[in-house]
Every structure is written in structure tokens, then in C-alpha cells.
Amino acid sequence: MAGDVRSGGRRSIRGWWKRSFAAVAAAVVMSSFGVVQAAAAPSGGYDELWVPSSMGPIKVQVQWAARGGSAALYVLDGLRAPADHSQWTSDTDALRQFAGDNVTLVFPVGGHSSFYTDWYRPSSTNRQAVxxxxxxxxxxxxxxxxxxxxxxxxxxxxVGASMGGNAALTLAAHHRDQFRFAGSFSGYVNPTFPLWNEAMRLALRDEGNFNLDDMWGPAGDPAWSRNDATVQAELLRGLPMYVWSGNGVPTGADLPYGVGNTLNAMVLETMTQTAAQIFRNRLAALGIGARVDIGPGTHTWPYWQEALRTSRPLILDALGV
Incomplete structure (x- = not known):
């Protein structure tokens, strides 16, 4: 898949300018007649876009819908999100899985240790600029x-893996007008669980020396509850969902990662298993439907690739494509 990404990158600048010019030209023409219409979606292919934001330009990798459809799947990375690409495009076959489907795949790049949320302020422990x-x-x-x-x-x-899993659910909970499906793969979907804030504090310190208090404030701050998928479960009522977690038991998929990495992945996944069980029980108590699978596996990419494969027909059905 890395080869596919690099190949697409060489086409991206030409494709970006061509499509941007066409979109602007169409908008000018239509506005002259007092008509506002959306641009036609590209049909197939891959691009890397730079999107303006309050954080500065954000790179986004895009695989366009195969037949020019307008539906989109946002795919969120994990805690160690690289600055130059989404690990979904390098460590899984996500692009290939949806290559023939009429849905655009959207991979935001970056967000290292961000939990894909709005922070209160820049991290004070690593001189974060924005x-x-x-x-x-x-x-x-x-x-x-x-x-x-x-x-x-x-x-x-x-959908999202690890850090992106809880974010996928909470984003959908608070923006039901945008999202028609949400999926969490090994997500920490109950961050207000006792002492988990301290585990997150250690994780953010280890991965970039970020200050947790600058994200959601101290434990008990309203931001913690707002960003807890289990607490916000009622807002997910009626939304198709797929939640997957391993139980921490390694399989053959872990062999390439070595003993040290596998032991770490086992510990992390036992935590996500607990979170998934709490989330499942909360949904059951509220009478909210969702598919929640817990099975063999650890906290690493081969399992998230398969979770995405399992959720693919559910996603396509929810989007009507």
C-alpha cells in the first residue's frame, strides 16, 4: 500500500489544482445565474489535499468514491499518528478494501496524541505552538x-482505532447531522472510568510530552464527560455502530511485532476490552442497539484492518451506497 500512496502523491498536485480550478470556475458560472450547486464529485483515484484550518494547513489523504458518489468515510488514526501520512494507508489494506465502492475515504493526517478533540489550550509541557x-x-x-x-x-x-475509536463515537454523538455510522476499534470508550485519566496522562507524556490538563482539564471537568462515549451513549441512539476489541490474547498476527511489543499490546488491549464491555452494558441498559465484538487479539494494526473489513458492509448500508 505504501507504493500506492507514493504514486498517488505524484499525481496529487496536478489533480488538486485541476479539481480546485474546475470547482471555482463552476461556482463562478453558476453564481452568475443566481444558482448555487455542489461541484460534481471525482470518480475514483487518490489525492493528497492540504486543507485550511485554525491549526494551519492539514494534510488529508483521499480515495475518491469509485463512481463519483457523495458519501464519505472518515478514518481516524491512533495515538502515534504520523505527521506525513495516516497509518491506515501504510499499515492496512483500507484503500484496497473500499477501492470499488462508491464512498470517498478521508484520512486526516496528524493529530498526534490529540484524541481528535478540541483542547482548552496548547500543551504547556512541550511548547506546542497551536x-x-x-x-x-x-x-x-x-x-x-x-x-x-x-x-x-x-x-x-x-471509524477510528485506539485513540481514534472513542473519538469516532463521540464525534458521531455530538454531530448526528453529519454522521450516519460510527465504529471504534480497540477504543478507550470510557475515559471517565476510575484512574483511567492517569493512564491517559502517562500515555500523553510518553507520546510527545503532552499535558493532559491542557486537553480536558483535571478529572471531573465537564470536558471529560463530553468526550466519553459511554457517558454520551443516549446521543447515539438509533445510530448504526460497530465496536471491536480484542481480549489481549495474541494470535499469529502478533508474530511480526516481537515479544516486547506484543506484551505491551496485550496490556493495552485488556484495558480496551474492559471499556468495550462497559460500553456494551451501558447500551443494553438503555435499550440501544449496536454490534459489539470481543475476541482474540491485541492492540495492533492487523486486528483493526479486520475490524474495518467486518464493518465495511455495515458502513455501506448506513450510507446507502
Missing amino acids: TYRWETFLTEELPAFLAGYGVSRTNNAV
Whole structure:
């Protein structure tokens, strides 16, 4: 898949200018007649776009819907999100899975240790220059930009792995006008669970020396509840959802990662299993439907690739494509 991404990158500048010029020209022509229409969506292919935001330009990798459809699937990265690409495009076959489907795949790049949320302020422990505003980007700035390419602002799905899992559910909970499906793969979907804030504090310190208090404030701040999918479960009523977690038991898929990495992935996944069980029980108590699968596996990409494969027909059905 890395080869596919690099190949697409060489085409991206020409494709971006061509499509941007066409979209602007069409808008000018239509406005002269007092008519406002969305641009036609591209049909197939891959591009890398730079999207304006309050955080500065954000790179977004895009695989356009195979037949020019307007539906989109937003795919969120994990805690170690690289600055130059989404790990979904390098560590999984996500692009290939949806290559023939009439849905645009949207991979926001970056968001390292952000939890894809709006922070209170820049991290004070690593001299962060800007305040993370990922919820604003994913629900306002990016949809508005993609609308210029014919991508719907209201017929979207969102999935994420690890850090992105809880975010996918909470984004959908608070923006039901945008998202028609949400999926969490090994997500920490109950961050207000006792002492988990301290585990998150250690994770953010380890991965970039970020200060947790600058994200949601101290434990008990309203931002913690707002960003807890289990607490916000009622807002998810009626939304198709797929939640997957491993149980921490490794399989053959872990062999390439070595003993040390696998042991770490086992510990992390036992935590997400607990979170998934709490979330499942909360939904059951409220009478809210969702598919929640817990099975063998650890906290690593092969399992998230398969979780995406399992959720694919559910996503396509929810988006009507």
C-alpha cells in the first residue's frame, strides 16, 4: 500500500489544482445565474489535499468514491499518528478494501496524541505552538472544504482505532447531522472510568510530552464527560455502530511485532476490552442497539484492518451506497 500512496502523491498536485480550478470556475458560472450547486464529485483515484484550518494547513489523504458518489468515510488514526501520512494507508489494506465502492475515504493526517478533540489550550509541557482543534476541523472545516469536491456534509461515517475509536463515537454523538455510522476499534470508550485519566496522562507524556490538563482539564471537568462515549451513549441512539476489541490474547498476527511489543499490546488491549464491555452494558441498559465484538487479539494494526473489513458492509448500508 505504501507504493500506492507514493504514486498517488505524484499525481496529487496536478489533480488538486485541476479539481480546485474546475470547482471555482463552476461556482463562478453558476453564481452568475443566481444558482448555487455542489461541484460534481471525482470518480475514483487518490489525492493528497492540504486543507485550511485554525491549526494551519492539514494534510488529508483521499480515495475518491469509485463512481463519483457523495458519501464519505472518515478514518481516524491512533495515538502515534504520523505527521506525513495516516497509518491506515501504510499499515492496512483500507484503500484496497473500499477501492470499488462508491464512498470517498478521508484520512486526516496528524493529530498526534490529540484524541481528535478540541483542547482548552496548547500543551504547556512541550511548547506546542497551536491549540488542537480537531473536532472543529473534522466537523466544520474539513466537511466545508470537501463540499467543494461534491462530498456530502451529511452522509458520512466515521471509524477510528485506539485513540481514534472513542473519538469516532463521540464525534458521531455530538454531530448526528453529519454522521450516519460510527465504529471504534480497540477504543478507550470510557475515559471517565476510575484512574483511567492517569493512564491517559502517562500515555500523553510518553507520546510527545503532552499535558493532559491542557486537553480536558483535571478529572471531573465537564470536558471529560463530553468526550466519553459511554457517558454520551443516549446521543447515539438509533445510530448504526460497530465496536471491536480484542481480549489481549495474541494470535499469529502478533508474530511480526516481537515479544516486547506484543506484551505491551496485550496490556493495552485488556484495558480496551474492559471499556468495550462497559460500553456494551451501558447500551443494553438503555435499550440501544449496536454490534459489539470481543475476541482474540491485541492492540495492533492487523486486528483493526479486520475490524474495518467486518464493518465495511455495515458502513455501506448506513450510507446507502
